[in-house]
Amino acid sequence: MIPLVDLAVIAAPVLGLLADVWEFFSRGPDGAVTFGWVLGRIIVVLIIVHVLLILSALMVWAERRVSAWMQDRLGPNRVGPEGLLQPLADLGKFMFKEDVIPGHTNKLMYTIAPLITVVPAMITFAVIPFTGTFEMNTAGEEAAVSWQAADLNIGVLYILAITGLGVYGITLGGWAGNSKYSLLGGVRASAQMISYELSLGLAVVPVVLICGSLNLGEIVAHQADSTWLVFSQPLAAFIFLVAIYAETNRLPFDMPEAETELVAGYHTEYSSMKFALFFMGEYVAMVTGSALLVTLFLGGWTFFGLEQLGWWMGLLIFSAKVLFFLFAFIWVRWTIPRFRYDQLMKLGWVVFLPLTLVNVVLTAGAIALDANWIYWVLPLLVIGSALGAAYIGWKQDEHKIKPLPDAPGVAGGGEEA
Amino acid sequence: MTVKVKLVNRRRSTFLDRLYFPAIFKGLGITFRRMFKKKVTMQFPEERWSVREQYRGMPVLVSDDEGRPKCVACSLCEYVCPPKAIYIVPQELEEGNKVERGPAVFDLNMLRCIYCGLCEEACPEEAIFMSQNYMVWGADRGDMIFHKEKLYELGGVRTEGVKKWKDK
Numbered sequence: 359m360i361p362l363v364d365l366a367v368i369a370a371p372v373l374g375l376l377a378d379v380w381e382f383f384s385r386g387p388d389g390a391v392t393f394g395w396v397l398g399r400i401i402v403v404l405i406i407v408h409v410l411l412i413l414s415a416l417m418v419w420a421e422r423r424v425s426a427w428m429q430d431r432l433g434p435n436r437v438g439p440e441g442l443l444q445p446l447a448d449l450g451k452f453m454f455k456e457d458v459i460p461g462h463t464n465k466l467m468y469t470i471a472p473l474i475t476v477v478p479a480m481i482t483f484a485v486i487p488f489t490g491t492f493e494m495n496t497a498g499e500e501a502a503v504s505w506q507a508a509d510l511n512i513g514v515l516y517i518l519a520i521t522g523l524g525v526y527g528i529t530l531g532g533w534a535g536n537s538k539y540s541l542l543g544g545v546r547a548s549a550q551m552i553s554y555e556l557s558l559g560l561a562v563v564p565v566v567l568i569c570g571s572l573n574l575g576e577i578v579a580h581q582a583d584s585t586w587l588v589f590s591q592p593l594a595a596f597i598f599l600v601a602i603y604a605e606t607n608r609l610p611f612d613m614p615e616a617e618t619e620l621v622a623g624y625h626t627e628y629s630s631m632k633f634a635l636f637f638m639g640e641y642v643a644m645v646t647g648s649a650l651l652v653t654l655f656l657g658g659w660t661f662f663g664l665e666q667l668g669w670w671m672g673l674l675i676f677s678a679k680v681l682f683f684l685f686a687f688i689w690v691r692w693t694i695p696r697f698r699y700d701q702l703m704k705l706g707w708v709v710f711l712p713l714t715l716v717n718v719v720l721t722a723g724a725i726a727l728d729a730n731w732i733y734w735v736l737p738l739l740v741i742g743s744a745l746g747a748a749y750i751g752w753k754q755d756e757h758k759i760k761p762l763p764d765a766p767g768v769a770g771g772g773e774e775a
Numbered sequence: 776m777t778v779k780v781k782l783v784n785r786r787r788s789t790f791l792d793r794l795y796f797p798a799i800f801k802g803l804g805i806t807f808r809r810m811f812k813k814k815v816t817m818q819f820p821e822e823r824w825s826v827r828e829q830y831r832g833m834p835v836l837v838s839d840d841e842g843r844p845k846c847v848a849c850s851l852c853e854y855v856c857p858p859k860a861i862y863i864v865p866q867e868l869e870e871g872n873k874v875e876r877g878p879a880v881f882d883l884n885m886l887r888c889i890y891c892g893l894c895e896e897a898c899p900e901e902a903i904f905m906s907q908n909y910m911v912w913g914a915d916r917g918d919m920i921f922h923k924e925k926l927y928e929l930g931g932v933r934t935e936g937v938k939k940w941k942d943k
Contacts, residue, residue: 428806432816693802745794752793 403507406483414641415445417684424688449634457630460536467534472628472635475527478520479643485513486649487575489659489672506575513574514566517650518559521605524643525551528607528614528624531636535627543623546699547614550604553706554611558601560714561594564721565654578658586657590733593717593740595655597710602647604702606640609691613699648683652676713744824909831892831905834883835930836923844927845902848878852894852903860887861894881923885911901936 419434419442426433434441459468484507510516525547532544565587566572569580581587588595604611615623625636652658656679659672697705717740724732724739791797817824826832838844848865866879892905906929913919921929 424810426816427810427814430809430812430815432814432818689803689806693806694799748794749790752788752790755793 399507403484406507407480410480410483410642410645411638413645413684414638415449416442417641417644418445418448418637420684421688421691424685425692428689428692452631452634455630457632460627462536463627464534464536467530468627469632471527471531471534472632472639473527474530475524475639476635476642478523478527479639479646482517482520482646483649484508485510485516485574486646486653487578487658488649488676489669509573509575511571511573514562514572514577514654517574518555518562521558521643521646521650522551522555524605524639527636527639531628532614532624535624537627539621540624540626543614543616543620543626546616546620547607547624550607550611550613550702550706553703554601554604554710557597557706557710557714558605560711560718561598561601562654563714563718564591564594567718567721567725574653574658578653578660581657582660584733586655588655590737591655591717591721591740592737593713593744595651597714597717598655599651600710602651603687603690604706606643606647606687608640608644608687610694610697611702612696613702616696618696644684644687645680648680648687649676651683652679713747716740716743716747826907826909830907830909831890832908833885833890833906833911833921833929834888834892834894834903834926835906835908836881836903836926837901837930837933838927840932840934842932843874844877845900845933846878846881847874847876847900847902848881849876849899851897851899855893855897857891857893858887858889860884860889878923881926883921883926884919885913885921886916886919901933904930904933906930 422444423433423435423441434444437443437447459465487506487509528547529544532540532542532547535541535544565577568587568590569577571577571580577587584590603609607614613623614620615625617623620626625633628636659676661675664671664675720740720743721736724736836844836846848863850863850865853859853861853863860883862880862882862884863878864880865876868875868877890905894903895905908929911919
């Protein structure tokens with residue numbers, strides 16, 4: 359054991375060196391794109407990709423352990439400490455499995471479908487600000503350097519465009535598999551995507567309206583200044599959460615791969631690393647989805663001023679929030695059973711779409727009023743209208759569903775009845 | 776003939792039921808609490824089942840409390856064994872030994888053994904017993920044929936029972 363003091367003595371020069379290195383790899387004070395900046399971005403991208411991959415591998419482990427705990431079992435705990443190296447063993451297994459390409463498939467589509475699933479899930483992460491900006495003093499001038507891989511000013515649009523691409527991989531995979539089960543899975547995925555992408559997009563609209571920016575960094579900054587958007591937009595946050603579950607094909611919306619109905623759904627015909635890519639795509643999409651939710655509605659890397667301790671604190675806060683939602687993915691999976699297909703469609707089109715539309719209109723009206731108190735009334739108003747709509751729906755159904763008549767003819771029903 | 780119909784009075788779903796939120800959060804609470812409950816999994820090689828006294832595991836040969844092998848190679852177990860899992864070649868033991876006979880070869884094929892316990896019942900010398908060993912394994916078929924030395928090692932010493940050849 360190294361004493362803590364020694365650790366600090368060692369760490370200080372190392373951190374100083376790292377800061378110097380970072381200075382070289384950062385944007386110049388005039389915002390010019392230098393060689394060091396490009397190199398720095400490449401390094402950031404590499405780090406993000408690897409963190410995503412490792413995190414998705416750990417998610418596989420966590421999924422198995424947590425699901426085991428929830429079922430009074432222990433789960434994989436043999437490979438490495440607490441079974442942490444289990445994903446590595448699984449990877450080895452995938453690598454050495456025979457990579458079967460069935461003869462009845464469309465080879466090109468069959469091969470690129472897994473890639474189309476993984477890549478969008480990963481590149482969405484590029485615009486997510488996972489910690490604050492880096493104040494840097496170069497040549498006597500202050501400059502704020504962002505840790506994002508790409509500080510896009512149309513971040514929200516980029517996300518909506520890219521996350522929608524992921525479903526192409528699944529649909530193509532289902533189509534290329536050329537079997538009934540995988541085709542059904544693929545068709546389900548596309549139909550599910552259409553019914554959820556709308557609500558997903560419309561749930562983000564109030565965020566953009568309130569923050570007045572499509573830049574994710576500015577959305578986080580706005581939330582740090584006022585309050586987290588989950589408090590002023592609870593309905594949008596909830597619908598976004600549910601839509602993310604549908605987007606990543608997780609239970610209760612895992613219709614495309616519904617094991618009990620479709621064997622394995624869209625990846626029925628896949629094996630070896632191609633299957634592993636689909637698998638990885640799902641978990642990376644989970645990480646990205648959680649990060650999006652945290653960024654858009656839960657203040658991103660901020661936590662009521664705690665983030666001012668330094669960029670590392672922002673990273674910690676962001677990781678903690680994302681990890682919580684990753685846990686929630688698993689938690690919900692082992693709690694809520696799968697929806698029936700028509701139930702899912704109904705939830706998407708009849709419940710969420712009108713609710714998000716009403717939410718957008720109410721929020722836009724509130725912003726037009728431009729009063730301070732409106733942000734306290736708005737969530738109440740939105741939730742109240744949602745509950746009201748639910749109540750009306752329940753009342754209408756109540757008229758339709760009559761309790762069974764207790765007439766003697768039915769109760770004692772026989773031949774003469 | 777009249778068919779009796781039992782009417783089930785279904786409770787009308789209330790407004791809260793239709794919102795689904797109470798049920799969802801209740802379910803989440805249940806799964807969360809489950810995570811910290813005691814687990815039922817047994818960590819097998821480290822933890823093992825303890826079996827009852829009368830458990831019929833793998834048959835083994837035993838020695839008496841003087842360390843003398845009890846088997847006299849009478850071949851009754853070989854004869855009675857339904858799946859013919861036992862193979863015995865008897866031999867005469869050297870002079871000065873109180874027991875005149877013993878097995879030269881005592882092979883027990885555990886791929887054949889059906890754990891019926893007839894060998895234990897047939898043995899007049901109480902030399903073969905159904906042990907409590909339920910972990911019988913081998914890397915190949917040859918490994919699954921247990922020889923005399925291994926059977927005596929697994930059996931160990933038994934002090935109770937007949938001691939026909941005890942030193943007076």
